Amino acid sequence: MPDLLLELFSEEIPARMQAKAADDLRRMVTDKLVAEGLVYEGAKAFATPRRLTLTVHGIPARQSDLKEERRGPRVGGADAAIQGFLKATGLASLSEAKIQTDPKKGDFYIALIEKPGRPTLDVLAEILPVIVRTFPWPKSMRWGERSGKPGALTWVRPLHAVIATFGLETEEPDVVKFDVAGIEAGRTTFGHRFMAPAAISVRRFEDYEAKLLDAKVVLDPERRKDTIVTDAKQLAFAQGFELVEDQVLLDEVSGLVEWPVALMGSFDQEYLAIPDEVIRATIRNNQKCFVVKDPKTGKLTNKFILTANIEASDGGKAIVAGNERVIRARLSDAKFFYDSDLKTKLEARLPKFENIVFHEKLGTQGERIKRIERLAAEIAPLVGADVEKTKRAAHLAKADLLTEVVGEFPELQGLMGKYYALAQGEDASVAAASEEHYKPQGPADRVPTDPVSVAVALADKLDTLSLFFWMGELPTGSKDPFALRRAAIGVIRLMLENQLRLSLRSLLESAIWSMINLWDNQYRSVLLVSELLESDDEDSAGRKLKGRHFEHVRSPESLEAFRLRDGYSSMAFTFGDEQGVSGFELEGPMWAQARLGFSDPFAAIRELELFFADRLKVQLRDQGARHDLVDAVFSLGGQDDLLLVVRRVEALGKFLDTDDGKNLLAGTKRANNILGIEEKKDKRSFDGAPDAALYKLDEEKALAKAIDQVKNEAGAAVAKEDFAAAMSAMARLRPAVDAFFDKVKVNDDDPKVRENRLRLLNEIRAATRAVADFSKIEG
Amino acid sequence: MDAIPAHMRPERSFQGFILILQRFWADQGCVILQPYDMEMGAGTFHPATTLRALGPKQWNAAYVQPSRRPKDGRYGENPNRLQHYYQFQVIMKPSPPNLQELYLKSLAAIGIDSALHDIRFVEDDWESPTLGAWGLGWECWCDGMEVSQFTYFQQVAGVECAPVAGELTYGLERLAMYVQGVDRVYDLNFNGRDGADKVTYGDVFLQAEQEYSRHNFEYADTTMLFEQFRMAEEACKKYLAAGWREGSNQKEHLMALPAYDQCIKASHVFNLLDARGVISVTERASYIMRVRELAKACGEAWIHTEAGRAV
Structure with missing residues (x-):
């Protein structure tokens, strides 16, 4: 069967877009072929800086003929329906339609449509220009003369030529005839921009790829990558060194060249005094070159490897010399930045943070650092960290954001802080926290274990989370501009992987309290505020003026003081003249400078707890735990120690894998169902202890006894946080529950006995709630 | 080109280098x-x-344009950063189909041989928030050094470009340093002469760099500059408002150019204020927006002038 070759030849396509573009081209063309009934055997797409190429092989030469019966309106149906049917099916009149009899619904018209298949060449000529015109480039542009007219073609960069051939291996292929924006599809392409720029005429993919190779173009990006890596490793190895592999850089570099030539250059030894990461960032980000290390020391050497796009006439001497000059200048800048950073102590940079806005409502970075310091100091003893070291670490952790090196290479934030802290003689834990308090950044990132880092990392994340929730900036759908989800997962991993026993709620309260407390100390004005209300005053035009009631909370002792009372809808921070005052203030200067719109802190915390529960569920589910078990534990309420939640879920999961567990679950569910029905019927619940005097059957007494025992044992085990023991205690409930349902009729004729038995069922539910809410468990 | 005397050759003379570029683009039909x-x-x-x-x-x-970047001043101490430098600018509307080839030929004309040097077009999407302009193109690399910007304008002053213009910007000092093989901009041979007759870039500009750095960072009169910004903004709006006329069958504008001068003025004054560090982060965005509003209004006026409108 025939093959298609398609090439879209343009000016240089951004490297980062090439792989997806090749994929999109393959998908769009093959989807369209299939939709046209043309099933192909295989397809492959390629990209170089100047071309997107697709080969599809084994496409039928023409579509098969289409025979279709289409059912129309009822015989004698409305004229509009009949006309519509004729139009849709292309019949000239009803006499061309068949009539089909349906015993139930009466007679229908049937149209027999026969559509002869078209030659694939024609189909391609129709679909290819549409694909070019609708290609999903992330950014595209217009160019040239035609860009002055409406409907001009857009492409990622100017498109110059299109190859589209279709045919059998054994024959001269046909050109697919179409035209986009004045470019006729043909069979001509061009070789390497500098080494073989002449036009090349091709027939099909095989000779196309081979001729391109002769014209110094390696079509397949994987092959270009292989060449780069192999040659780069060889160059490094020849000098006794080792290439520092870098997949992201390799992907990019391979998209910048059609004919990769790896060359090695070097730089002055003196620059090795700069930290390796800075050298690498300089050489990689700015120059897109690889760095090389000494396998004996693991440290970088003064070599780099560049990838040129030509085999230069001097063997690459000028290219290496040119790159060396640029890298020398870049490293000289980096060294200058690094050296001048070292001249300023980290703490000396802090005052500048007072002028950097972190968030309009939350104030400056300076305020944020103070809050984190305070919160970290509070967390420190809970995680076994030295309080003074933790305070110091939190104090310095963000300071490197204002250094020159981090300004130049934002991805080195934290790491530079560590270097600078060590250089000024800080304690190793304090220095490490600069880097580690940002962690974990993603699922693959390491979780810090040094208690000082843990305390600062928790404080940093909890500050962001609680304050953003407090002012109502929550992540929605795919939008999470402040990476709150990542922060929450960070908190969860910090707690779980370090086996930390912490009350989430009190941490969140502390975070909010930090903001209030620091503000109160500084400006003394944290207010409760009402909605914007109309006042009795009027302006000169007779319009009612609006304002807000407020109450200043003087020297609050705890967050309780800010539980929103009637008449107040939010909290605000002002720069205050309103000490101890309550009243009504019209819209104007006082409200204009206030930070408004903080909700009830306790409501915000509740919301954030649910957010954490969701994150934990996702986290546990990803690790294979059942989400219904997580629900069953959270549903108990008051579950704010995440580590205990996880242990409970684990124990519950194991228990439910046993027969005892399964049967107890079934029994509990049965009890629940009966209770549910009867509660609904009587419109009441059956709380309260059953009356032993009303037991009539042994099974009742046995169950009551078992429940008492299990409650005690399970309760004691839970108190000791031994959930496995609690579960095995629970298992002992099973025979009594089974026997009860076997022998006892709950809905006794005597209403008192019935009520008592329902209370007993309620007790089963209560007993199992020692470990989980069994009603949330599926199955 | 063989007739170029030694002192005018691009590899030894900054001014010769500029003249060659001008000559090259004149030959392509540029004014x-x-x-x-x-x-x-x-x-x-x-x-x-x-x-x-x-x-x-x-x-x-095509033209040379001295470019002022007050913040980039380094008191003459940095080997390649200047608060005043030369850009060579080419604009062709509509963008010709062979603009990349023309650009490469212009490099050849100033002595950059593409058989010897690694020339690359690396993605660079250009955007000027102050001009309300954007385009797609590349930074052009020569052996790892960025030597030019190449942009297909899509929008300028808030107006869609129809047709699109191609813009080339050469960083002249940087390119000349490469061609002359010097590491310090002040060491560039300016006039291509030797010995006592030689004039370097430093001879011409070093003192200016020192003086202007002092001015830009320490002494520029901010009270005056704030006032100048305000005045330029006001004047721009005033000229724009005064320039509109109802023509016979369409609206026209008679003072787009003088109004736009005031926009240029406001933009430069803003850059000076920024260098003096007296504009906060939040104010910065609002100043940029104010200049953009002027630029957009000028663009709107321009397309209603003789040179800017259809037919």
């Missing part, structure tokens, strides 16, 4: 303009680019 007589941050601000890029009429021009 060769002289620098605009106002302070500006980049050659793009020249009305020959900003305004002429708008409207349907063909326009091919």
Whole structure:
């Protein structure tokens, strides 16, 4: 069967877009072929800086003929329906339609449509220009003369030529005839921009790829990558060194060249005094070159490897010399930045943070650092960290954001802080926290274990989370501009992987309290505020003026003081003249400078707890735990120690894998169902202890006894946080529950006995709630 | 070209290098303009680019534009950073199909042989928030060094470019340093002469770099500058408002160019204020927006002038 070759030849396509573009081209063309009934055997797409190429092989030469019966309106149906049917099916009149009899619904018209298949060449000529015109480039542009007219073609960069051939291996292929924006599809392409720029005429993919190779173009990006890596490793190895592999850089570099030539250059030894990461960032980000290390020391050497796009006439001497000059200048800048950073102590940079806005409502970075310091100091003893070291670490952790090196290479934030802290003689834990308090950044990132880092990392994340929730900036759908989800997962991993026993709620309260407390100390004005209300005053035009009631909370002792009372809808921070005052203030200067719109802190915390529960569920589910078990534990309420939640879920999961567990679950569910029905019927619940005097059957007494025992044992085990023991205690409930349902009729004729038995069922539910809410468990 | 005397050869003479570029683009049909007589941050601000890029009429021009970047001053101590440097600007509307080839030929003309040097077009999407402009293109690399910007303008002064203009910007000092093989901009041979007759870039500009760095960072009169910004903004709006006329069958504008001068002025004054560090982060965005509003209004006026409108 025939093959298609398609090439879209343009000016240089951004490297980062090439792989997806090749994929999109393959998908769009093959989807369209299939939709046209043309099933192909295989397809492959390629990209170089100047071309997107697709080969599809084994496409039928023409579509098969289409025979279709289409059912129309009822015989004698409305004229509009009949006309519509004729139009849709292309019949000239009803006499061309068949009539089909349906015993139930009466007679229908049937149209027999026969559509002869078209030659694939024609189909391609129709679909290819549409694909070019609708290609999903992330950014595209217009160019040239035609860009002055409406409907001009857009492409990622100017498109110059299109190859589209279709045919059998054994024959001269046909050109697919179409035209986009004045470019006729043909069979001509061009070789390497500098080494073989002449036009090349091709027939099909095989000779196309081979001729391109002769014209110094390696079509397949994987092959270009292989060449780069192999040659780069060889160059490094020849000098006794080792290439520092870098997949992201390799992907990019391979998209910048059609004919990769790896060359090695070097730089002055003196620059090795700069930290390796800075050298690498300089050489990689700015120059897109690889760095090389000494396998004996693991440290970088003064070599780099560049990838040129030509085999230069001097063997690459000028290219290496040119790159060396640029890298020398870049490293000289980096060294200058690094050296001048070292001249300023980290703490000396802090005052500048007072002028950097972190968030309009939350104030400056300076305020944020103070809050984190305070919160970290509070967390420190809970995680076994030295309080003074933790305070110091939190104090310095963000300071490197204002250094020159981090300004130049934002991805080195934290790491530079560590270097600078060590250089000024800080304690190793304090220095490490600069880097580690940002962690974990993603699922693959390491979780810090040094208690000082843990305390600062928790404080940093909890500050962001609680304050953003407090002012109502929550992540929605795919939008999470402040990476709150990542922060929450960070908190969860910090707690779980370090086996930390912490009350989430009190941490969140502390975070909010930090903001209030620091503000109160500084400006003394944290207010409760009402909605914007109309006042009795009027302006000169007779319009009612609006304002807000407020109450200043003087020297609050705890967050309780800010539980929103009637008449107040939010909290605000002002720069205050309103000490101890309550009243009504019209819209104007006082409200204009206030930070408004903080909700009830306790409501915000509740919301954030649910957010954490969701994150934990996702986290546990990803690790294979059942989400219904997580629900069953959270549903108990008051579950704010995440580590205990996880242990409970684990124990519950194991228990439910046993027969005892399964049967107890079934029994509990049965009890629940009966209770549910009867509660609904009587419109009441059956709380309260059953009356032993009303037991009539042994099974009742046995169950009551078992429940008492299990409650005690399970309760004691839970108190000791031994959930496995609690579960095995629970298992002992099973025979009594089974026997009860076997022998006892709950809905006794005597209403008192019935009520008592329902209370007993309620007790089963209560007993199992020692470990989980069994009603949330599926199955 | 063989007739070029030694002192005018691009590899030894900064001025010769510029003349060759001018000659090259003149041969491609560009009008060769002289620098605009106002302070500006980049050659793009020249009305020959900003305004002429708008409207349907063909326009091919090339010129040197001194570019002022007050913040980039280094008191003459940095080997390649300057608060005043030269850009060579080419604009061709509509963008010709062989603009990349023309650019590469221009490099060959100044002595950059593409058989010897690694020349690359690396993605660089250009955007000027102050001009309300954007385009797609590349930074052009020569052996790892960025030597030019290459942009297909899509929008300028808030107006869609129809047709699109191609813009080339050469960083002249940087390219000349490469061609002359010097590491310090002040060591560039300016006039191509030797010995006592030699004039270097440092001879011409070092003192200016020192004095202007002092001025830009320490002494520029901020009270005056704030006032100048306000005045330029006001004047721009005033001239724009005064320039509109109802023509026989369409609206026209009679003072787009003088109004745009005030926009250029406001932009440069803002850059000076920024260098003095007296504009906070939040204010910064609002100043940029104010300049953009002026630029957009000028663009709108321009497309209602003789040179800017259709037919």
